[in-house]
Amino acid sequence: MEKRVRVRFAPSPTGGLHMGGVRTALFNYLFAKRHKGDFILRIEDTDQTRFVEGAEEYIINALTWCGIPPNEGVGFGNGKHAPYRQSERKDLGIYKTYAERLIESGHAYYAFDTSEELDEMRKRLEAAKVVAPQYNAVTRQTMRNSLTLPEDEVKRLLEAETPHVVRLKVPRNEDIRFHDIIRGWVVVNSAQVDDKVLLKSDGMPTYHLAHIVDDIEMEISHAVRGEEWLPSAPAHILIYKYLGLENDMPKLAHLPLILNPDGHGKISKREARFPVFPLSWQDPREATPYLGYKEAGYYPEAFVNILALLGWNPGNNEEIFSVDELAALFDFERVHKSGAKFDPEKAKWFNQQYLRKKSDEELADAFEPFLKEKGFSVEKPFLMAFCRLVKEKVQFVHEFWEQGKYVFVAPEAYDEKVLSKKWKENSKESFTALMTAFSNLKNWDVSSITTCFHAVEAEKGKLDMQVLRVLITGVAGGPQLFDMLELIGKTAVSDRMKQALEKLD
Numbered sequence: 001m002e003k004r005v006r007v008r009f010a011p012s013p014t015g016g017l018h019m020g021g022v023r024t025a026l027f028n029y030l031f032a033k034r035h036k037g038d039f040i041l042r043i044e045d046t047d048q049t050r051f052v053e054g055a056e057e058y059i060i061n062a063l064t065w066c067g068i069p070p071n072e073g074v075g076f077g078n079g080k081h082a083p084y085r086q087s088e089r090k091d092l093g094i095y096k097t098y099a100e101r102l103i104e105s106g107h108a109y110y111a112f113d114t115s116e117e118l119d120e121m122r123k124r125l126e127a128a129k130v131v132a133p134q135y136n137a138v139t140r141q142t143m144r145n146s147l148t149l150p151e152d153e154v155k156r157l158l159e160a161e162t163p164h165v166v167r168l169k170v171p172r173n174e175d176i177r178f179h180d181i182i183r184g185w186v187v188v189n190s191a192q193v194d195d196k197v198l199l200k201s202d203g204m205p206t207y208h209l210a211h212i213v214d215d216i217e218m219e220i221s222h223a224v225r226g227e228e229w230l231p232s233a234p235a236h237i238l239i240y241k242y243l244g245l246e247n248d249m250p251k252l253a254h255l256p257l258i259l260n261p262d263g264h265g266k267i268s269k270r271e272a273r274f275p276v277f278p279l280s281w282q283d284p285r286e287a288t289p290y291l292g293y294k295e296a297g298y299y300p301e302a303f304v305n306i307l308a309l310l311g312w313n314p315g316n317n318e319e320i321f322s323v324d325e326l327a328a329l330f331d332f333e334r335v336h337k338s339g340a341k342f343d344p345e346k347a348k349w350f351n352q353q354y355l356r357k358k359s360d361e362e363l364a365d366a367f368e369p370f371l372k373e374k375g376f377s378v379e380k381p382f383l384m385a386f387c388r389l390v391k392e393k394v395q396f397v398h399e400f401w402e403q404g405k406y407v408f409v410a411p412e413a414y415d416e417k418v419l420s421k422k423w424k425e426n427s428k429e430s431f432t433a434l435m436t437a438f439s440n441l442k443n444w445d446v447s448s449i450t451t452c453f454h455a456v457e458a459e460k461g462k463l464d465m466q467v468l469r470v471l472i473t474g475v476a477g478g479p480q481l482f483d484m485l486e487l488i489g490k491t492a493v494s495d496r497m498k499q500a501l502e503k504l505d
């Protein structure tokens, strides 16, 4: 029988979430949803030295904001596998039990080397030009561990509670084969693998041991994670094998890296900005705070859509997908092996697509605080009309101001380029005629404005639309001109034309 799909996102609370981390969470979420399985949030906090206050809450907020909440785990409700924080799971004694099983079967051992001794070893190996100096099948023979020391000495050291770690005993030369859903079969020789520490001297398990114990205990069906974990997978395979759990281990899927737009190198931290970034929360390791996607004005739906297409494709040319649509389509067969290029410009385009789908009312409500900040307050219907008009020009809500501020403030300067090219000798006269005709209009709506404009043209000759736009807004481009005029209003339009014509004398 196929195992129930149970997947986990297992971040360490060492800071905010990187874009790649959220994508890992997303792919887990989509896969669980597609197969009506469980999506678990497990906090891997065994490295107390890297613990960052507030990071866990941040992770929970980020997943919630993205609309991809786990259905089990820290912050999302306990299932039968609680607790979901590894620091709390340590007290269950499970990590120690598994480590002892490995020691008893001869696949793990105690190592008493001090950090000075380890340093010396590294130096010795470097001096001997060993490419990858590490604690392994060869070097362990010269170190102080339960494989080299006499049995009674080991016993004495343990009884005296001499600081020690437990290491995995990796064979010297053995091919380790494993299957990855995305990469296919992978073969690595054990000579490449070091004797990983499983239990640290403070009794805490390392990631390597802890995640395996938890994946087994929590009945995880698929371990989906970033490519950076691929190099340690062979060691993990050995641990499963030595525990006799090869048949119970989760299937593996290592997701491709996210690359810079030019395809070279991993995406920079700045571009990988955090999705949710409570303003009060500042990663203590970052000198300057930077915006998250949320603060930059991205919609969560857009952000998730962007992430989904980083390393996965739907098999057609469509680009806009809701989370539910993604969940109906997602599978690992369409996840690529090679790195996924992240294009920040394209990301903005995605946001724009979602912005265009919002109602005028939603946009007006979202823009109102920005407008207030600039010192303006208008009636809701007016603001809705404004948003309807300017919507085509913006990618983010806050851009409504930059793109349409002239609706609220009369221009003080006029686009020189347009005027120097298009301002003719008779312009003043014809635009003055237009101004007068405008101020005599009874109805102020697009069709009256249009009729009036053409009537003046019939009399005075062609009127340049761009010049008219510059006279009223100061700038060369913008949404439909007559719609703009209607919105700005008859009095304001006439006043602005008057002011401009005086200035352009």
Ligand code: GLU
Pocket (backbone or CB within 6 Å): 009, 010, 011, 012, 044, 207, 211, 223, 224, 225, 226, 229
């Ligand atoms: N704690 C690991 C991390 O921070 C989890 C890796 C895994 O999913 O196995 O990425």
